Each structure stands twice: as structure tokens, then as C-alpha cells.
Amino acid sequence: MDGPAPPMRSSAPVAIDSHALGTLNYIRSSIEAAGAFAVPGTAGVAMGAVGLAATGLACVPALSGHWIGIWLSASILASGLGIVLIARHRAGHGLTLYRGPARRFVMCLCPALLAGGVLTAVLWQAGESRLLPGMWLLLYGSAVLSATLLTAPAMMRLIGIMGALFVLWGAVAFELPLRWHNFVLGAGFGVLHLAFGLLIGRIDARARVHT
Numbered sequence: 001m002d003g004p005a006p007p008m009r010s011s012a013p014v015a016i017d018s019h020a021l022g023t024l025n026y027i028r029s030s031i032e033a034a035g036a037f038a039v040p041g042t043a044g045v046a047m048g049a050v051g052l053a054a055t056g057l058a059c060v061p062a063l064s065g066h067w068i069g070i071w072l073s074a075s076i077l078a079s080g081l082g083i084v085l086i087a088r089h090r091a092g093h094g095l096t097l098y099r100g101p102a103r104r105f106v107m108c109l110c111p112a113l114l115a116g117g118v119l120t121a122v123l124w125q126a127g128e129s130r131l132l133p134g135m136w137l138l139l140y141g142s143a144v145l146s147a148t149l150l151t152a153p154a155m156m157r158l159i160g161i162m163g164a165l166f167v168l169w170g171a172v173a174f175e176l177p178l179r180w181h182n183f184v185l186g187a188g189f190g191v192l193h194l195a196f197g198l199l200i201g202r203i204d205a206r207a208r209v210h211t
Helices: 019-036 041-059 064-092 101-125 129-150 154-175 178-210
Strands: none
Touching: 041 064, 041 178, 064 129, 064 178, 101 129, 129 154, 129 178, 154 178
């Protein structure tokens, strides 16, 4: 006698269980987050506060002639504060500052910032200091835009908009009279940093609530 016929193998595709699909989506989002760089809102707020303080100092009549030195000192202080706050934020998530996306983020920022440092010396020696505010804003915005794609998806659009506004404001600054240079810098490095730092901070707060 013949044995039972072997079961027919169906050619229809097997549907992926919704739970498994959700797990795959979670894994993919986790991988994307691990390759992204999160910029804390506190860094933007601190840098904006330094920018506003520099604006106030450079408005003092006795110090107005030293506005270049004031703003260069402010850039060093703001950068230091930003690095410290970013390192603290990453340490709170068990991440290091000098590995993975953080290193790539810095490498994207550096070319435009280094170009700004070289052009600062060139323009100052040539007696064209009136071009410095526009150049600083333009190249800083370019640096931010080049690093935008490495930022966390939740804040990528905000940081991209901030970088674009710096570029546009830098272009406008070239057309403004010299007497406005201090307020131009304050509106950029002070107000823009502060406003977007607060917006990014709200995104961070909502993310913590949902987790």
C-alpha cells in the first residue's frame, strides 16, 4: 500500500508577524540612533548666552574698539562650554565624546571653521575687519549645515534650519554698515543659538517623557 501523500508546499508568501516587524523596526531605529550625534539644547543655550554677553561688552564705549578680541574670546569660551555640555550629555547616555558619530560630526565642522580662522587673520591684516562679521556667520552656518546629516533625526531639521539662517544672516551682514557689526553678531551667535537651544531642549524633554 502506498503511504500518505507528502504535504503540498504552498507557494504563497508567508506574512511576517506584526510583532516581528515591530522588532525589526525597533532594531533599525536603534542602529540609526547609534550612528547619529545628539546635540543637547543646553549647549545652544550656553553658547547663546555667551554671544549675548559679548554683545553687551562690545557695546561699552571703552571696549568697543576691542570688539574683535571680545568676539574671538567669546568664540573660544562658547566652544569650550559646548564641548563640556556635549560630553556631559553623552556620558549620561553611556557614550564617549571622541568615538563614532561624535568624531564624524567634528570632522564635518572643522574645514569651514578652520577656513574662518585663516580668513580672520588675512582680513584683519588687510584692514578689512568690516567683512569679519559676515564671514564668521557665513562659514559657521556652512559648518553647521555640513554636519546636519550626522545629527539625531529628531533634531536634524531644526539644526539644518539654524545653519541655513546663519548663512543667510551672514550674507545680509556684508551689506550692513560697520556700526551694526556688533548687533549683527549678537543676533546670530546670541539670539539664534539661544532660540534653537531652547527648541532642541524641548525635543529632549519630550523624548525623555516618552521613554
